[in-house]
Amino acid sequence: xxxxxxLKNKKAQGELKYDIQAxxxxxxxxxxxxxxQNQKETNxxxxxxxxxxTIDKLPIVCDVETLRALIRKKAVRVxxxxxIEDYKKGHIPTAVSLPLANLLSNDSPExxxxxxENLGIYxxxxxxVYDDTFGAxxxxxxxxxxxxxxxxxxxxxxxxxxxxxxxLEIENRINKFPETPHSLKLNQSIYADATYVESIQNNxxxxxxxxxxxxxxxxxxxxxxxxxxxxxxxxxxxxxxxxDELKRFVENRGISQDSEAxxxxxxxxxxxxxxxxxxxxxxxxxVKLYSKSFKDWKSLGKPKIEFKDANYWDxxxx
Amino acid sequence: xxKNEELTxxxxxxxxxxxPREKWGLEKETDNFANxxxxxxxxxLSDDDFRRFRLQHGAYGSRLRPDYSMIRIKIPSxxxxxxxxxxxxxxxxxxxxxxxxVSTRQNIQLHWVQxxxxxxxxxxxxxxxxxxxEACGNTVRNVMCSHFAGVCPDEVFDAxxxxxxxxxxxxxxxxxxxxxxxxKINFGCCNKHGLVRIADIGLVPDLKDGKKGxxxxxxxxxxxxxxxxxxxxxxxxxxxxxxxxxATIRLFDRLGNRDNMARNRMRxxxxxxxxxxxxxxxxxxxNIVEMTISEFTKNLYQVHFNNSYVPxxxxxxxxxxxxxxxxxxxxxxxxxxWLHTNVVPQKQEGYFTIFITLGAGDITANQLRSLAxxxxxxxxxxxxxxxxxxxxAIRYIYAxxxxxxxKKLMAIGLANPGALTITSAVGCSGTTSCNLAITNSHRLxxxxxxxxxxLGFDVDNDLRNSTIKISGCPNSCGQHEIATIGFFGGxxxxxxxxxxxxxxxxxGNGYEDGKLxxxxxxxxxxxxxxxxxxxxxxxxxxxxxxxTLDMWIDRIINSNGSGNIKNIDDIKTLLTPVTQLPPFExxxxxxxDYGNDIKFVAKxxxxxxxx
Numbered sequence: 001x002x003x004x005x006x007l008k009n010k011k012a013q014g015e016l017k018y019d020i021q022a023x024x025x026x027x028x029x030x031x032x033x034x035x036x037q038n039q040k041e042t043n044x045x046x047x048x049x050x051x052x053x054t055i056d057k058l059p060i061v062c063d064v065e066t067l068r069a070l071i072r073k074k075a076v077r078v079x080x081x082x083x084i085e086d087y088k089k090g091h092i093p094t095a096v097s098l099p100l101a102n103l104l105s106n107d108s109p110e111x112x113x114x115x116x117e118n119l120g121i122y123x124x125x126x127x128x129v130y131d132d133t134f135g136a137x138x139x140x141x142x143x144x145x146x147x148x149x150x151x152x153x154x155x156x157x158x159x160x161x162x163x164x165x166x167x168l169e170i171e172n173r174i175n176k177f178p179e180t181p182h183s184l185k186l187n188q189s190i191y192a193d194a195t196y197v198e199s200i201q202n203n204x205x206x207x208x209x210x211x212x213x214x215x216x217x218x219x220x221x222x223x224x225x226x227x228x229x230x231x232x233x234x235x236x237x238x239x240x241x242x243x244d245e246l247k248r249f250v251e252n253r254g255i256s257q258d259s260e261a262x263x264x265x266x267x268x269x270x271x272x273x274x275x276x277x278x279x280x281x282x283x284x285x286x287v288k289l290y291s292k293s294f295k296d297w298k299s300l301g302k303p304k305i306e307f308k309d310a311n312y313w314d315x316x317x318x
Numbered sequence: 319x320x321k322n323e324e325l326t327x328x329x330x331x332x333x334x335x336x337x338p339r340e341k342w343g344l345e346k347e348t349d350n351f352a353n354x355x356x357x358x359x360x361x362x363l364s365d366d367d368f369r370r371f372r373l374q375h376g377a378y379g380s381r382l383r384p385d386y387s388m389i390r391i392k393i394p395s396x397x398x399x400x401x402x403x404x405x406x407x408x409x410x411x412x413x414x415x416x417x418x419x420v421s422t423r424q425n426i427q428l429h430w431v432q433x434x435x436x437x438x439x440x441x442x443x444x445x446x447x448x449x450x451x452e453a454c455g456n457t458v459r460n461v462m463c464s465h466f467a468g469v470c471p472d473e474v475f476d477a478x479x480x481x482x483x484x485x486x487x488x489x490x491x492x493x494x495x496x497x498x499x500x501x502k503i504n505f506g507c508c509n510k511h512g513l514v515r516i517a518d519i520g521l522v523p524d525l526k527d528g529k530k531g532x533x534x535x536x537x538x539x540x541x542x543x544x545x546x547x548x549x550x551x552x553x554x555x556x557x558x559x560x561x562x563x564x565a566t567i568r569l570f571d572r573l574g575n576r577d578n579m580a581r582n583r584m585r586x587x588x589x590x591x592x593x594x595x596x597x598x599x600x601x602x603x604x605n606i607v608e609m610t611i612s613e614f615t616k617n618l619y620q621v622h623f624n625n626s627y628v629p630x631x632x633x634x635x636x637x638x639x640x641x642x643x644x645x646x647x648x649x650x651x652x653x654x655x656w657l658h659t660n661v662v663p664q665k666q667e668g669y670f671t672i673f674i675t676l677g678a679g680d681i682t683a684n685q686l687r688s689l690a691x692x693x694x695x696x697x698x699x700x701x702x703x704x705x706x707x708x709x710x711a712i713r714y715i716y717a718x719x720x721x722x723x724x725k726k727l728m729a730i731g732l733a734n735p736g737a738l739t740i741t742s743a744v745g746c747s748g749t750t751s752c753n754l755a756i757t758n759s760h761r762l763x764x765x766x767x768x769x770x771x772x773l774g775f776d777v778d779n780d781l782r783n784s785t786i787k788i789s790g791c792p793n794s795c796g797q798h799e800i801a802t803i804g805f806f807g808g809x810x811x812x813x814x815x816x817x818x819x820x821x822x823x824x825x826g827n828g829y830e831d832g833k834l835x836x837x838x839x840x841x842x843x844x845x846x847x848x849x850x851x852x853x854x855x856x857x858x859x860x861x862x863x864x865x866t867l868d869m870w871i872d873r874i875i876n877s878n879g880s881g882n883i884k885n886i887d888d889i890k891t892l893l894t895p896v897t898q899l900p901p902f903e904x905x906x907x908x909x910x911d912y913g914n915d916i917k918f919v920a921k922x923x924x925x926x927x928x929x
Contacts, residue, residue, distance in 0.1 A: 252355070
């Protein structure tokens with residue numbers, strides 16, 4: 001496979017080349033910061049590898065070096081959730097295409113399992129998902145995989161644009177792998193619907209998190225929800241900030257790691273999908289996604305909180 | 319200290335000179351803030367104690383929602399670097415509403431930040447040298463300096479280093495931590511710019527026998543009751559600048575009213591004691607300060623230019639600006655119109671200052687980022703200054719670069735003309751975020767700007783010197799009392815319905831010979847734009863040949879008018895038809911404010927300035 005040969009060449013060229021490849025000075029700086037952080041995260045990943053034996057058990061977020069190593073070992077299925085046109089123009093080596101829209105068009109658990117099988121993903125196989133939409137689309141797909149029982153799913157730490165700007169390997173062949181069987185084991189512990197969200201109102205141990213932007217939240221939201229806008233979660237180089245930062249955000253809000261968190265957003269659970277992983281990364285073990293989100297809540301005529309005593313929209317220069 | 323190096327070694331292509339940058343923020347204050355929020359949430363800090371602490375650190379409660387903050391970022395002397403603009407852009411996107419707001423006192427405000435995230439915003443600001451410390455509360459607020467200082471053709475010297483030194487001396491200074499009320503210091507450049515008469519201390523650079531010094535004004539300020547500052551003495555030598563400021567603050571601290579929240583600004587003290595007596599007290603106090611001040615303290619106050627900073631006096635690429643003086647009209651091309659209304663020559667030959675027209679001071683995160691790269695590329699000093707007209711000034715631009723600058727601004731939606739004209743209406747935040755606001759002055763200012771630009775008021779030289787300023791309540795954050803035509807918000811009750819209305823004032827100005835506007839009449843919010851148009855229409859028929867709008871208005875308020883409009887009563891009579899509030903059934907929209915489709919209700923909560 002030409003992709004792998006390329007990878008080997010890159011490896012031989014070593015770390016220095018990695019920097020020289022970066023196009024501008026600006027990116028150079030970013031990539032060196034990135035390397036330091038990668039180093040830290042790679043160390044964590046390594047311990048997890050040992051614990052799990054032969055099959056690589058991925059962390060919540062997969063760093064670039066780990067993914068590159070897995071690609072070299074042919075021990076991972078990389079899933080590109082951008083539009084098919086974008087995939088065809090270039091993608092991460094060995095990646096298969098699964099546009100989010102295709103997944104959402106029929107997201108019954110049986111259909112999702114079928115998708116996994118078509119992509120050649122077997123039960124324990126490490127899967128890394130990426131997008132070019134600050135991680136929100138990738139997060140929604142990753143959550144769906146985990147919901148139907150594919151636990152070993154991880155988000156790539158950065159977007160495709162970040163990857164490309166770092167001068168990392170890309171290819172534009174359309175990858176196809178032999179179909180494999182995959183079992184269906186619904187993981188209800190990460191799923192929430194309107195009835196469930198309604199049932200947790202006023203429960204101090206359960207926190208409802210609205211991940212839409214501030215002005216949308218102020219306009220209307222589900223009663224008792226706390227606002228953690230998706231815009232807080234990432235930065236220029238990473239779809240999610242460092243664990244320390246995310247922990248601090250959660251701690252500042254007085255949310256205990258022992259509490260249960262349910263995330264929602266506007267309509268299909270993308271922004272809240274990203275929040276789902278941010279909260280997990282921040283150390284909250286029990287996180288659920290209300291995937292149908294506020295659109296569903298409103299269509300069911302459930303109560304909402306509105307704030308009309310201030311004209312905050314008029315502060316926006318948009 | 320990598321960050322530090324990055325701040326001083328700004329990468330700009332024109333690369334002529336870069337001033338040393340102050341580091342105003344302190345990281346430990348961000349941790350402290352986060353801890354205090356936790357204690358407050360746990361009920362271990364009282365509401366009052368927490369409010370005081372919060373305000374001292376620059377976080378103001380949001381309209382009817384104390385769980386959200388307006389974070390006021392001080393921009394001392396108004397000097398802001400591209401890195402700082404980019405950081406504010408990122409913080410605004412992450413924790414605020416994706417837009418930032420330029421205030422009328424050279425602050426930049428982030429609105430609707432969750433209280434729990436305030437410490438995170440502070441952390442980001444500290445990284446680029448900024449602080450919110452003492453931006454609110456009973457402290458010395460952001461020290462302002464005219465955005466023209468250093469480039470103004472009419473100034474005798476650049477006041478900026480003095481302004482920055484005073485800001486540095488007073489920030490976190492024990493003497494300014496618990497004043498009876500907030501305290502404002504404004505530095506000017508010439509007798510036009512810098513709002514020196516409406517501050518507790520206002521200073522205009524001056525020379526006497528070749529020595530540097532200032533004309534210092536004390537006890538000015540706008541509010542429910544406003545005063546114009548008094549000249550302390552003919553000339554104050556620069557050596558006495560610090561002691562004069564210290565003496566004034568000490569007197570205020572000792573004698574100011576700490577009981578009556580509504581009357582505890584220094585201007586009331588001056589008014590009660592009487593200026594002549596207060597003046598003597600300040601001069602006496604200054605003697606005491608000078609006798610007792612230690613060398614150590616004196617050394618904390620340093621006005622000096624870094625050796626590497628040599629301001630450029632003349633552009634190497636000298637080029638005269640093509641037009642500026644030429645008359646243009648609304649059919650002129652966009653670039654000419656912008657050049658005419660947003661660009662002024664500097665005292666340094668071949669350099670120009672350009673103004674970025676914002677709508678009531680609002681700018682998106684993306685626009686801030688683009689502005690930052692534009693500053694790096696085109697400004698030889700590689701900074702911007704924010705202005706009390708809620709715009710940005712970018713200085714030291716070569717004439718040759720102006721077309722490129724315009725093109726870049728066009729691409730990011732920041733090339734609106736009219737920055738230096740009547741169309742650039744000022745509007746405080748009003749009901750968009752303020753507890754005290756009665757009306758949506760913010761949106762109204764944007765609507766005024768939009769309409770007047772459409773009408774081409776920006777190209778009318780007769781209107782150029784006039785200003786429109788709008789506050790959402792009588793407290794004057796929108797500086798309505800120094801506008802040619804000013805407005806402050808209120809409510810009118812007609813039977814069972816309430817309508818948003820504004821009190822209109824005429825004839826104020828913020829120059830060194832400044833004066834306060836005179837209240838003329840009340841105007842329904844939805845008729846304000848119509849009234850402005852009517853005033854201009856009347857002016858056009860009544861004015862004498864070369865008379866500008868502000869001159870004509872001056873004549874009328876002095877009962878010195880001619881023709882059909884001799885005095886205020888005459889113009890009131892003529893304006894009455896366009897200021898009527900129709901009955902509710904005939905005009906429901908008059909009973910709704912801008913930005914709302916619900917019936918207007920005047921809702922306010924406790925103001926926090928005074929906490």
